[in-house]
Amino acid sequence: MAERRFSEDELIAEIFAPLAGEGAFGLRDDAALLPLRGAREVVVTTDALVAGVHFFPDDPPGLVAKKALRVNLSDLAAKAAEPLGFLLTLSLPPDWTNDWARSFAAGLAEDARAFACPLLGGDTTATPGPLTISITAFGRVTRFVSRAGARPGDRIFVSGTIGDAALGLGVARGEAFASRLGHGARATLLERYRLPQPRLPLIAALRDHASAAMDVSDGLVGDLAKLLRASGASAQVEVAKVPLSAAAREAIALEPELLSRAVTGGDDYEILCCASADAASALALAAGEAGVALVEIGVVTAGAEPPQFYNSSGTILKFSRLSFSHF
């Protein structure tokens, strides 16, 4: 006999309440008490994922849940904020199933535990449209690292590798280059698209040494332009220094124009940050000790023009689009 679908109350009590942390009152209240854990300053951030826009409707529900949480944790990491908890708003389409809800919650529970970021509350609602997941995350900071603190002379760093997710989206879409990639590269790029790694280990390094930071979610080129606009500065970036994975290099070797996609495409969820010339080596060292490589890619300059990206022969590169935009 087919299992009856959960009511709204059952969905909360049976599926999500087991994830509830301190201050969540077992999800039985209208609201939660944020566990401040001695915080003097609290960072709040929110990001929504829409099926068909940010993920494929048939992506594994546990992975979708993790991505929804991780894109928010990535914002916390960029602000040097240690996670305190999160709220989840789920707008469920007519065809949701109990199995979907169980898998979604299982993935969410794994990450909530792994990143010490408990569920505090939320809202569930029906929608005639696509599944929409909105998460608000909270973190505590001792020093908020804004986008606006970059100054001429500062060195520019980026964590991990850039472009894997944008190329992974190409793999997911079955683009021509994907079939020519080795199996390992295909799997790596796809994994990086589906499951970002929030760079929480960088929190202390950013707090102690960075002049400005943000996460790279809409493409390195466009996001650096945003950081510099907020800071009232410009920059020179050497494209050859932008860290690329072996998988991304394999794809770019097949189709050189994919380099442009790698540096302008979205979903990296790496940290873009700056530090004064004096603090730059301490920043890189602290990051390395935390297990996340930060690579220097350029320097902040005076001026209001967008950052210039040049190649090893000194030619300034032009990009047809700077970054991902929804509209």
Next chain:
Amino acid sequence: MAERRFSEDELIAEIFAPLAGEGAFGLRDDAALLPLRGAREVVVTTDALVAGVHFFPDDPPGLVAKKALRVNLSDLAAKAAEPLGFLLTLSLPPDWTNDWARSFAAGLAEDARAFACPLLGGDTTATPGPLTISITAFGRVTRFVSRAGARPGDRIFVSGTIGDAALGLGVARGEAFASRLGHGARATLLERYRLPQPRLPLIAALRDHASAAMDVSDGLVGDLAKLLRASGASAQVEVAKVPLSAAAREAIALEPELLSRAVTGGDDYEILCCASADAASALALAAGEAGVALVEIGVVTAGAEPPQFYNSSGTILKFSRLSFSHF
């Protein structure tokens, strides 16, 4: 010439940035700093509205914005939490226009000012589905008033009037009773459906005197059952004491079965609260002094069964559905 539609960046910079409060960094950062204003405890709550589910797609955008904020402010009020600010996540359907965005933001700005609850940040995204508005609101408390504190012997109170919004939805849908109502009653009920009044003036009274509280969003009967379940208690409620507006009484006089809808229908956004027999008169007095009537409707009893609603002849009423549910 038709105006070009805003880009995502323009929408944020031109339409929403003027609403940004302290800690929002002009909406130019990934995240915001919550202005704690000396708070020792912070309440967080979130509620989403979906076009076609929670409001009509052609409702005035300024009213939709106000309702989206007010349903969250209502949750803060129920927890005796003073607003600190909010985050807004907008999932915009393909056909959104600049005029829509301007009207939406104008309504939101009015209420953000009126309720001293500034915009701190958010997210905008495209959706192929209906317009979806998700708001997370923050408040500071000196004593969090939970759902779980009601004890046998406590008196049960409700603010304002009950059922207007559920009947107003009937008016909006053009149900038969609506055409028989006077113009004034029709307008009153419709207004109450479209624009809830968050009972923030009750914060001090609840903080000082209430044993338990929640806002009535899914119907009085069902929401009282939830409060009692969380408290491990039952109740006796005299239906004749439930406060009804003149407009609701006019509708119920036309169709007596609308009484059942009034006490089980959603969207009241009134406060349901309890106080010990000793504190009850102080609670009602403090509420009255704050300009919001609290009416005593019954008493908490020992037991685990759902609350009993009886009429003036002592008959126990049965309801075919206890409250609004999305699924």
